[in-house]
Amino acid sequence: MSLRSITLATLTKDIRLEWRSRDAINSMLFFSLLVVVIFSFSFDPNAEESREIAGGLIWVAFLFAAIVALNQTWARELRNQVLDAYRVSPAPANALFLAKAVGNFILVTLLEAVMAPLFMVFYNLRALGAAWQLLAIAILGTWALVVNGTFFAAMSLRTRSREIMLPLLLFPISIPAVQSMVEATRIILSGDGSARFWVVLLLTYDVVFTTACLGLFKTILQAE
Amino acid sequence: MKKIFPIFAALTALLLAYGFYQAMWVAPTERTMGDVQRIFYYHVPSAWTAFCLFFTNLIASIVYLIRKNPKADALAVASAEVGVVFCTIVLVTGPIWARPVWGIWWTWDVRLTTTLVLWLIYVSYLVLRRFSDTAQTPVLAAVLAIFGALDVPLVYFSIWFFRTQHPQPVMGNGGSLDPRMLHAFLINLLAFSCFGAVVCWWRYGLEREQREVEELEALESLHGVSR
Amino acid sequence: MYPVAYPTALCKSQTKCIQSQSRLRQPLKLPAPVSDANIPQIIVSNLIKQFGRFAALRGVSAEFTPGKFYVILGDNGAGKTTLLRALAGLAHPTRGTVSILGKRPQQACREIGYMAHPSLLYDEMSGMENLRYFAQLYGISNDRRCEEVIRSVRLDPELTRPVGQYSQGMRQRMSLARALLHDPEVLLLDEPFSNVDVQSAREMVGLLKNMRDGGKTVFVVTHQALLLEGAADEFVWMQSGQIVSRTPHFASEAGMQ
Numbered sequence: 001m002s003l004r005s006i007t008l009a010t011l012t013k014d015i016r017l018e019w020r021s022r023d024a025i026n027s028m029l030f031f032s033l034l035v036v037v038i039f040s041f042s043f044d045p046n047a048e049e050s051r052e053i054a055g056g057l058i059w060v061a062f063l064f065a066a067i068v069a070l071n072q073t074w075a076r077e078l079r080n081q082v083l084d085a086y087r088v089s090p091a092p093a094n095a096l097f098l099a100k101a102v103g104n105f106i107l108v109t110l111l112e113a114v115m116a117p118l119f120m121v122f123y124n125l126r127a128l129g130a131a132w133q134l135l136a137i138a139i140l141g142t143w144a145l146v147v148n149g150t151f152f153a154a155m156s157l158r159t160r161s162r163e164i165m166l167p168l169l170l171f172p173i174s175i176p177a178v179q180s181m182v183e184a185t186r187i188i189l190s191g192d193g194s195a196r197f198w199v200v201l202l203l204t205y206d207v208v209f210t211t212a213c214l215g216l217f218k219t220i221l222q223a224e
Numbered sequence: 225m226k227k228i229f230p231i232f233a234a235l236t237a238l239l240l241a242y243g244f245y246q247a248m249w250v251a252p253t254e255r256t257m258g259d260v261q262r263i264f265y266y267h268v269p270s271a272w273t274a275f276c277l278f279f280t281n282l283i284a285s286i287v288y289l290i291r292k293n294p295k296a297d298a299l300a301v302a303s304a305e306v307g308v309v310f311c312t313i314v315l316v317t318g319p320i321w322a323r324p325v326w327g328i329w330w331t332w333d334v335r336l337t338t339t340l341v342l343w344l345i346y347v348s349y350l351v352l353r354r355f356s357d358t359a360q361t362p363v364l365a366a367v368l369a370i371f372g373a374l375d376v377p378l379v380y381f382s383i384w385f386f387r388t389q390h391p392q393p394v395m396g397n398g399g400s401l402d403p404r405m406l407h408a409f410l411i412n413l414l415a416f417s418c419f420g421a422v423v424c425w426w427r428y429g430l431e432r433e434q435r436e437v438e439e440l441e442a443l444e445s446l447h448g449v450s451r
Numbered sequence: 452m453y454p455v456a457y458p459t460a461l462c463k464s465q466t467k468c469i470q471s472q473s474r475l476r477q478p479l480k481l482p483a484p485v486s487d488a489n490i491p492q493i494i495v496s497n498l499i500k501q502f503g504r505f506a507a508l509r510g511v512s513a514e515f516t517p518g519k520f521y522v523i524l525g526d527n528g529a530g531k532t533t534l535l536r537a538l539a540g541l542a543h544p545t546r547g548t549v550s551i552l553g554k555r556p557q558q559a560c561r562e563i564g565y566m567a568h569p570s571l572l573y574d575e576m577s578g579m580e581n582l583r584y585f586a587q588l589y590g591i592s593n594d595r596r597c598e599e600v601i602r603s604v605r606l607d608p609e610l611t612r613p614v615g616q617y618s619q620g621m622r623q624r625m626s627l628a629r630a631l632l633h634d635p636e637v638l639l640l641d642e643p644f645s646n647v648d649v650q651s652a653r654e655m656v657g658l659l660k661n662m663r664d665g666g667k668t669v670f671v672v673t674h675q676a677l678l679l680e681g682a683a684d685e686f687v688w689m690q691s692g693q694i695v696s697r698t699p700h701f702a703s704e705a706g707m708q
Binding site: 017089 | 541543572584585
């Protein structure tokens with residue numbers, strides 16, 4: 001009954017359930033596609049300017065898709081008050097949190113994997129700087145959104161207007177992370193200097209908030 | 225404690241009046257900016273008061289999480305609400321000052337932007353308090369306060385670095401301060417701090433009373449009508 | 452007010468008395484525990500639970516002996532569910548303390564089995580899959596225990612139908628199976644028989660009676676107390692957030708209300 005085994009058990013259960021009814025994923029994928037298309041209409045992909053704003057556009061689009069994914073994190077647990085069963089058990093609360101966070105990470109990465117190539121196509125983007133750094137930013141940035149998003153999704157379970165509560169709590173706290181992602185992406189796409197500071201800041205953000213979430217999730221779970 | 229409050233409030237009112245007099249009449253007009261600069265005597269003290277109140281909220285939240293003391297939670301509510309008010313004053317006076325002087329309403333100045341993010345975080349804190357069920361509100365709100373506190377240094381650094389890449393005008397008070405200006409500034413700083421403390425204290429008292437009334441009502445009600 | 456288990460609270464005040472009387476520094480001598488039988492009890496002490504302007508529990512104090520079958524009855528809004536949740540550790544007292552076998556409810560999670568009106572199961576998985584997952588939360592990794600428990604509630608472990616498609620009776624029984632999975636000492640069941648057919652209900656009562664005979668403590672909150680006449684040891688009546696009486700038989704209180 002270790003942290004690792006329960007996290008793994010919960011994660012595999014979630015993946016199995018998600019796989020059985022693929023409705024949620026399919027609709028999210030389609031939503032992501034729609035977001036990219038609408039952005040392309042709204043922000044004319046003229047060559048030079050698009051490289052400047054592409055960083056911002058991509059991450060805002062990812063943010064919207066992530067919110068849709070995060071909002072359904074606890075949907076299954078909510079249906080029959082399954083969380084009560086978890087709270088009454090001796091299982092560590094962090095196992096549940098990690099499983100949900102990693103599950104969301106996989107889901108949001110999947111959505112990004114669909115959206116990023118589309119953006120590259122519509123906006124004729126080519127990375128002029130170090131392309132491998134884009135991968136690092138994508139991973140760190142996605143984790144930054146997902147770790148806090150999963151945590152705030154759990155907090156909003158106990159509130160009215162659950163769906164609006166999540167972005168309301170998440171956006172202010174995510175500002176430094178989003179800024180880092182946007183700036184770093186802009187720098188790499190335009191090859192204009194080093195993105196190292198932003199990557200380090202993003203890493204710091206991830207470490208600080210992962211620790212905070214792991215430290216405080218039990219408090220949130222046990223609060224009625 | 226209750227007896228001190230009216231005296232303290234009266235002293236604060238006097239300080240505020242004196243500070244007003246100092247700021248508007250005694251302090252000399254600034255060379256480059258003109259009379260608009262006098263906002264400085266309200267802009268900065270408001271920011272200082274807001275930060276003190278938010279810091280109080282952080283401490284109260286941590287104390288609540290450790291000890292589950294309802295008084296700590298009442299202080300957290302009071303300091304958050306009053307802090308948001310002062311923060312709003314900062315965000316309103318900033319652009320009012322910037323527009324005539326630099327011709328722009330807003331700039332991604334480090335301090336102003338950090339204040340904006342702090343304002344956003346605490347408004348979301350108040351919304352969370354309003355929207356959650358009474359039993360869990362204190363714990364959820366306290367956790368959010370801690371997250372907010374962890375976020376603020378990161379916000380500061382990210383904007384600071386952003387500015388070194390994209391230089392923007394500074395919304396500060398460039399140059400040295402005339403001693404009369406400094407005097408007016410310090411008086412107003414003290415006055416606003418006291419003002420913030422007075423309002424927060426009052427709000428805290430109100431919150432405690434409201435909870436006591438609720439508790440009495442709850443224990444007396446026979447058939448328990450919720451809502 | 453941080454809830455502290457009742458026995459330690461008493462010891463602390465007695466300890467202070469001893470300390471103040473002795474001048475010299477001596478090793479602390481803690482007084483003997485309160486109960487003469489020396490078995491840890493299930494104790495609720497001055498429990499108050501407030502939700503805003505509404506008090507669900509208004510000063511409930513009671514002692515329950517392990518190994519007995521208790522039925523908690525009362526009108527809607529009397530505080531039955533809240534009391535049960537307080538015993539399970541799901542509702543934190545506004546004031547007062549709860550002690551389950553000498554520990555706080557959250558420390559006693561291995562000893563507590565909880566079942567509520569929502570099934571606490573995943574609708575999309577089969578019964579066996581559900582139990583397999585919840586078993587892992589308790590560190591039980593073999594399927595044998597899951598199958599055994601499912602059979603004990605008269606359901607088929609081989610059934611692959613998702614729980615969401617079960618009838619209400621089957622769902623309640625599967626939920627009971629989940630509560631029994633880790634062989635808890637104390638069972639807390641909230642409305643286990645609601646919307647359940649009579650046959651299933653009788654079988655569940657039989658099962659619970661066997662558990663009590665095997666030394667477990669059972670608490671059932673229900674509106675259908677007649678079912679439990681003959682099986683239960685004591686009927687606990689609640690009204691307006693307080694316990695008003697405790698009787699060995701349901702019939703003797705039928706005239707009340």
